[in-house]
Amino acid sequence: MxxxxxxxxxxxxxxxxxxxxxxxxxxxxxxxxxxxxxxxxxxxxxxxxxxxxxxxxxxxxxxxxxxxxxxxxxxxxxxxxxxxxxxxxxxxxxxxxxxxxxxxxxxxxxxFFSSLSGKQQMISEVQSIVKDRTMAANQFYKAGRTYSATHAAMGAWCEAAFLHMYMTERTLSTGRLIPCIRENQQLFSSLKKYSSIRECSSITDFSPILHMLREYLREQNYDLAFDLDPLQEMLVERKNERFINTGDLFNLQWQMYGEALWLYFSIDDQKTFEQFYENLPVELKRELSLIGFVPLEKQNIDGLCNLSWLLIKDYI
Structure with missing residues (x-):
């Protein structure tokens, strides 16, 4: 402490x-x-x-x-x-x-978490989540909803990665997830190969992208008092500064991808992501692509889903 x-x-x-x-x-x-x-x-x-x-x-x-x-x-x-x-x-x-x-x-x-039955139950829950998201990714892709397919595949990987981290480090820290995966070079190389996040070659502050997204949501009068609070923007700026100072840009991009996607999930208007994304300003779309908002090809979606199962197979 x-x-x-x-x-x-x-x-x-x-x-x-x-x-x-x-x-x-x-x-x-x-x-x-x-x-x-x-x-x-x-x-x-x-x-x-x-x-x-x-x-x-x-x-x-x-x-x-x-x-x-x-x-x-x-x-x-x-x-x-x-x-x-x-x-x-x-x-x-x-x-x-x-x-x-x-x-x-x-x-x-x-x-209970430390018991065999508790661990088995946790693994079973994550298996179910990964299965559901993998199925959703394939269904979305077949329906032509490639952005939704990408988010579902990324979500499947994320849940499996959190299980891997919890079982190996007993932590819930989102900031530790990418460093934990990076310790296995094969897992990290596969993530970079298949994911929608493309590592930047130079130090970049991504907080203005989240600011642009929040400004757009405010203009659309979405009722998100907690998520659109200016203090949330201060937290995003702090997070950017932290990861820029450590030089961990891939981790920063992954964090910002999650922050932006959570804002979409917080909206309660029944729009698909494709419907939501279609109405975004062109500049905002371009900026969001820098933190992973790009539609993946089928081979990448399959790669992420397979990687998700690879992450949890040692615990099954």
Missing amino acids: NSRSNDLIRLAKEFITLTFPDESYVSISGSAARGTADKYSDIDLTIYNASDQQIDKNKEFCSEIVQVHFAPLPQIEQVYKSPWAFRFLSEIKIIRDKSNLLETIQNRAIE
Whole structure:
């Protein structure tokens, strides 16, 4: 646990005391919880309560960005049924816990995650996700929806890669995913060969691309208060600065691809990606192509899907 992480945890406790004094169950996640926070890290909080009326919020507190998420308190039966969906319990730090209930749930969850049956259940969940996304990629491609096929294939690879990383490093860090894969040169070379991300040859700040996309969504009056908050743009700028400083541009492009795709998934208007993309300004389309928004050929889609199964076959 480094000093920056300790500072963020201390501020998180102060923030909760001042802003949500009546909440009983609160945790912090991300790099602060892992003990690896740096100057670019934020405070990522989850408040567990029974209300479904509260929406996630971005706040500033003592010059730090605080992301506040609301979720139901996990039940251990849910964890046993879908451990992959609740694996975040292995990494959170609890900062408020009435009657130690959240700690009890966390300890039982961690014990299950480490058991043979827990690992097998996680693998089974990921297999199902990869299977569904692989099937979707093929169906989309046959229907001529090549962008959707690309995103489905990239999604299949991503889920399999997260399983590989969790099983080898026991971490949920999105920033560690590409470095983890890079440790196996064959896996990383295959990813670069098949994926929609093409590594840049020079240092590039991609945050203006996300800004352009958010500006477009604001102009279209999409109701995305949390995702379109200016504080989210500050977090993107910090992420860009972090990876530019480390020289890990492929990782940065992958991160920005995920950020942009998440904005599309946050839209609730029933449009296919192709319908959404068709209406984007030409300049925005050109910029998005720099972070992976390009339609893949069938051989690349098949390559990504096969690579997904390769990543998880050692755990089956």
